[in-house]
Amino acid sequence: MAQCLGKIKVVQIWTMEEIIDLFKKIKDKTLIIHNLVLIIIDSLPCLLLQHFGDDNKIGLNYLNILVNHCRFICKNFNVGIVCVNIQTRWVQQDLADYEEEDDHLRETYVEKQTRGSGKYWQHIPALVFQMEKIMNTVDIESDKNNFPVKLTLIRTNKINLGQKCILNVGSSGVR
Known part of the structure; x- marks a missing residue:
C-alpha cells in the first residue's frame, strides 16, 4: 500500500487560473510527471462557481480552455482525467399535482437533480x-x-x- 501511495501526487489548486496553468504546463511539457496515467480533479464546481452568474462569461472561457487542455492531454499523453462533479438534489412540493384520495388531499413532491458544473458538461465527457x-x-x-x-x-x-x-x-x- 505504501508503494501505491508513494506514486500519488497531490496538488492543491484554489483558482481556475491555477488549474489551467497546471494543465498548460503538462501540455507544453514544461512540467513533466513521470508515469502519469490519471488526473483526478476534485472538485471542479468549487473552482467554477465563483465565475458564473450575471452574464459573466469568464467562467465559460476558463471552462473552454480547461476542456481543450484536457482533450489534448488525454489524446496525446494517453492520460485519463476524472472530474468530480457535485450533484445537488432539490425536493419541491408539486403544487399543481394534488391528488384527491378519500376526501383528503395528498401532496406530492418532486426531486430534481442538478450537476454542479451545469449543462456545459452534457457534451464533454x-x-x-x-x-x-x-x-x-x-x-x-x-x-x-x-x-x-x-x-x-x-x-x-x-x-x-x-x-x-x-x-x-x-x-x-x-x-
Missing part, C-alpha cells in the same frame, strides 16, 4: 458515472468496516445506458 451511498443496507451484505455504494453508468457519448452495480467500499478497498 465520454463517460458519466453517478455514485451514491446506499443508506438502507438491509438487503445488502455489509459490516461496520464497509459501506455499499451504488454506481450508475448514466451515459457514454450521448447514449443513455442506466447500467448499475453495487460496490462495497472499505478499508481493504473496493469489492
Whole structure:
C-alpha cells in the first residue's frame, strides 16, 4: 500500500487560473510527471462557481480552455482525467399535482437533480458515472468496516445506458 501511495501526487489548486496553468504546463511539457496515467480533479464546481452568474462569461472561457487542455492531454499523453462533479438534489412540493384520495388531499413532491458544473458538461465527457451511498443496507451484505455504494453508468457519448452495480467500499478497498 505504501508503494501505491508513494506514486500519488497531490496538488492543491484554489483558482481556475491555477488549474489551467497546471494543465498548460503538462501540455507544453514544461512540467513533466513521470508515469502519469490519471488526473483526478476534485472538485471542479468549487473552482467554477465563483465565475458564473450575471452574464459573466469568464467562467465559460476558463471552462473552454480547461476542456481543450484536457482533450489534448488525454489524446496525446494517453492520460485519463476524472472530474468530480457535485450533484445537488432539490425536493419541491408539486403544487399543481394534488391528488384527491378519500376526501383528503395528498401532496406530492418532486426531486430534481442538478450537476454542479451545469449543462456545459452534457457534451464533454465520454463517460458519466453517478455514485451514491446506499443508506438502507438491509438487503445488502455489509459490516461496520464497509459501506455499499451504488454506481450508475448514466451515459457514454450521448447514449443513455442506466447500467448499475453495487460496490462495497472499505478499508481493504473496493469489492
